[in-house]
Amino acid sequence: MPMDNAVDTEHNDRSKMYKNSGKPDDLRRRRVETSVELRRQKRSDDLMKRRNINLEQDSEESDAQESIGESTKNKTPVRITPEEARNILLNNPSLEQMQFAFEQIRRLLSINNNPPVDDIINAGLVEALVKALEVQDRKVQFEAAWGLTNIVSGTSDQTLIGVRAGCVKPLVPLMFSDDIPLAEQAMWAIANIAGDSAQLRDHVIQNGVIPALDCLMSKLEKLPKITQRTLAWTYSNLCRHKNPSPSVEVLRLLAPGLAKLISVDDEQVRIDSCWALSYLTDGPDENLEVALKAGVIPYVVDLISSSAKDQLAVPALRTLGNFATGSDLMTQVVVDSGILREVIPRIIKTRSNSLIKESCWLVSNVIAGTQAQIQASIDAKLVTLMLDGDAKSQFEASWAVANLVHGGTIPQVCTLYKANGLAVMCDLLKSKNVEVLCNMLDSIKAVLFALQAISGDKLENAKEQIEECGGLDSLEALQQHENSRIYETALGIIENFFSNDETDEEKENGIAGGDTNMQFNF
Numbered sequence: 001m002p003m004d005n006a007v008d009t010e011h012n013d014r015s016k017m018y019k020n021s022g023k024p025d026d027l028r029r030r031r032v033e034t035s036v037e038l039r040r041q042k043r044s045d046d047l048m049k050r051r052n053i054n055l056e057q058d059s060e061e062s063d064a065q066e067s068i069g070e071s072t073k074n075k076t077p078v079r080i081t082p083e084e085a086r087n088i089l090l091n092n093p094s095l096e097q098m099q100f101a102f103e104q105i106r107r108l109l110s111i112n113n114n115p116p117v118d119d120i121i122n123a124g125l126v127e128a129l130v131k132a133l134e135v136q137d138r139k140v141q142f143e144a145a146w147g148l149t150n151i152v153s154g155t156s157d158q159t160l161i162g163v164r165a166g167c168v169k170p171l172v173p174l175m176f177s178d179d180i181p182l183a184e185q186a187m188w189a190i191a192n193i194a195g196d197s198a199q200l201r202d203h204v205i206q207n208g209v210i211p212a213l214d215c216l217m218s219k220l221e222k223l224p225k226i227t228q229r230t231l232a233w234t235y236s237n238l239c240r241h242k243n244p245s246p247s248v249e250v251l252r253l254l255a256p257g258l259a260k261l262i263s264v265d266d267e268q269v270r271i272d273s274c275w276a277l278s279y280l281t282d283g284p285d286e287n288l289e290v291a292l293k294a295g296v297i298p299y300v301v302d303l304i305s306s307s308a309k310d311q312l313a314v315p316a317l318r319t320l321g322n323f324a325t326g327s328d329l330m331t332q333v334v335v336d337s338g339i340l341r342e343v344i345p346r347i348i349k350t351r352s353n354s355l356i357k358e359s360c361w362l363v364s365n366v367i368a369g370t371q372a373q374i375q376a377s378i379d380a381k382l383v384t385l386m387l388d389g390d391a392k393s394q395f396e397a398s399w400a401v402a403n404l405v406h407g408g409t410i411p412q413v414c415t416l417y418k419a420n421g422l423a424v425m426c427d428l429l430k431s432k433n434v435e436v437l438c439n440m441l442d443s444i445k446a447v448l449f450a451l452q453a454i455s456g457d458k459l460e461n462a463k464e465q466i467e468e469c470g471g472l473d474s475l476e477a478l479q480q481h482e483n484s485r486i487y488e489t490a491l492g493i494i495e496n497f498f499s500n501d502e503t504d505e506e507k508e509n510g511i512a513g514g515d516t517n518m519q520f521n522f
Contacts, residue, residue, distance in 0.1 A: 027368030027403045028325045029361075048195030048237060049153040052146055052188060053110050080104045082116065082123035089128050095137055102132055102143035109150040117154050126151060126165045133170035133186075142182050145174060149189040152196070159196045168193060168207045175212035183216060184227045191234035198241035205238065205246075210253050213238075217257045225266055232261045232272035239279040248286045255280065255294035262299045267312060274303060274315035281322035288326045288333075291319070297337060305343045310352050317347075317358045324365035331369040334362065340380045348385045353393060360386045360396030367403040374408050378415050387424040394428060398439035401425065405446035413450040417462055422447065426471030434483055441478070441489040444471070448497050463497055472498060 080088075080101075088101045105125055109115050120126065129151070132144035148171070152162040167189065174186035190209055194201040216223070216231055223231070235258055239246060246254075258280070261273040277300065281291050291297075296319075303316035324334045334340070340363070347359045363382050367374050377383060383404060386397035401421070405413050416422065425447075428440045444466070451459040466472055475498070478490035 027406065028331075028365045029399065048240070049159075049192045050188070050233070051110070051115075051150050051153045052185070053112050053150075078104070079107075082108065082119045082125060086123045086125060086128070089125075095140070098132070098135065099137070099139045099143070102129070102140055102147065105129065106143045106147040106150075109147050115150065117151055117158055120147075120151065121158065121161055126161055126167075130162075130165045130167045130170065133167070133174065138179060138182060141174060142179075142185060145171065145182065145185040145189055149185060149192060152189055152192045156196055159193060159200065162189075163193060163200060163203065168204055172204070172208050172212050175209070176215050180219075180223065180227055184230050187212070187216065187234055188230055191230065191237050194234070195237035195240070198244055201238060201241050201246070202244075205250055209238070210250070213254075213257060217260060220260060220264070225269075228261070228264055228266060229268045229272065232264075232269045232276070235261065236272045236276035236279065239276040241279075242282075245283055245287075246280075248290060251280050251287060251290045255290050255296075259294040259296050259299075262296060262303075267309075270303065271312050271315065274300070274312065274319060278315045278318040278322065281319050285326045285330055288323055288330045292323075292330075292333065297323075297333060301337045301339055301343070304339065304347075310354055313347075314354055314358060317355060317362065321358060321362035321365065324362050324369075328369050328373070331366055331373055334366055335373055335376045340366065340376055340382065344382060345380060345385060348382070356386075356393045357396055360393050360400060364396055364400035364403055367400050368407065371407065371409055371412065374404060374412055378404075378412060381419070383416065383419070383421070387421060387428070391431075391433075394431070395433060395436055398428060398436045398443075401443045402439035405443045405450075410450045410453055413446055414454065414458075416443065416447050417451060417458065420465075422462060422465050422471070423469040426466055426469045426474060429471060429474035429478065434486065437478070437481075437483075437486050438489070441486065441493065445489065445493050445496075448493070459497075 078100075082105070085101045085105050088097055093101065105120060109117065109120060126148075129144045129147050132140050133148075135141060135144075148162055148167050152159045152167070171186045171189050175183050175190070177183040177186070190204050190212075194204045194209070213231070213234065216227075220228065220231075235254060238254060239251070239258075254276075258273055258276050261269055262277065264270065264273075277291060277296055281288055300316045300319050304313055304320065307313040307316070320334055320337065320339065323330050344359050344363065347355050363377055363386060367377050367383070377400075383397075383400055386400055387394060401416065404416070416425070422444065425440045425444055428436055429444075431437055431440070448459065448462060451462050466475075472494075475490045475494055479487050479494070481487045481490070
């Protein structure tokens, strides 16, 4: 392939990452890979599946059970094997024997380290646990629901075994129970199943989990904190997973509950509610409209501005950032929230790298919008603030700057020069990241062309700044870069603005060998 065609092909591939009429397509970027990374930042008990290992304190009085066929005087704590439990349940057990057997199964499955899940499965006890859910005895149902919770909290294969045994159908009705601990335990098992995969999430939805959640939500103020937390976490698992994502119809049913949960005065409830909202809004504009109509934005903004903990602020910021990836109308929701003026600058100056990175991603998507939205970011002095961060933040900031030069007016582009941004951009020319290099080269080129259009003196001053900060040396070095897009752009900048062979007339008209087709969106 000829070199020119290769460059054009690479440029076209890159241009697919942009959006908006008159500038490259899809400037706004949804980040699937970051969703995975952010989930890893959550603490261990915020995983998609959770085991219930909060056993009551063993004591001789509470733990002693009458062994089958033994005297009631024996107060030694009893432990039986899965096979022994199986034998009890296969021999026409009494209610007392069932209570005992299912409690022992639950205790085995609640061991903190290496619970014998496969032994329970191999003994055929999963089917027994499922059948026990329909026994009209509160203790039997509770112990069975707890045991199943811990089985389906395991591997995907173990979860599937519980589902194929038919556990979902009897678990859902138990969520309607007036016995709150029983309803919560059933919900916990359902949440583990929904957290396993998109397919199992849809399976529990098809089996009526949303009306069961609505029933629990109607009692929200009366529920214990621990149950409220399980409820919020269940919502988060029902909103998570892509390929496929939950349908808009399902999200519409879940959104009102999330709007209530995010206002609960409990940190863990808000954390899981915010994660649920971040999953819900990670999609097309229809999803964003669902969240908007539910009225969650004021709560999300408040959590970003008031929370002292990343655990809460990160998912809240991600939720608002998802609005910035939508249409111009959805992006305006972010601008209208007022977060650009005070909250984001404070985060960029004082908060953690994870929040700074998320803030930069949000702002880069705002700057991909209208020129009024670009101006809102400029007025908040966000563009230059973002460039002064760690490598991940600078990666996002590089996109913000590139979006500005692709969609801004000449005066807006020139704000990068006025704010001494050229030195920072030149420093980023030392980056090893190809996208950062491409963004910075495009931006430096755009700033120079913009200055050339309005003031020869300012152009000369900008060139001096680039030379003084070592930018010209970096540009010359990048002419040897293996990426053709990078070395061609670096060469074009040098030939247009730093070549000693061009005539004064060529300098004045900006026509020396290079790309003079820079377009601005007025």
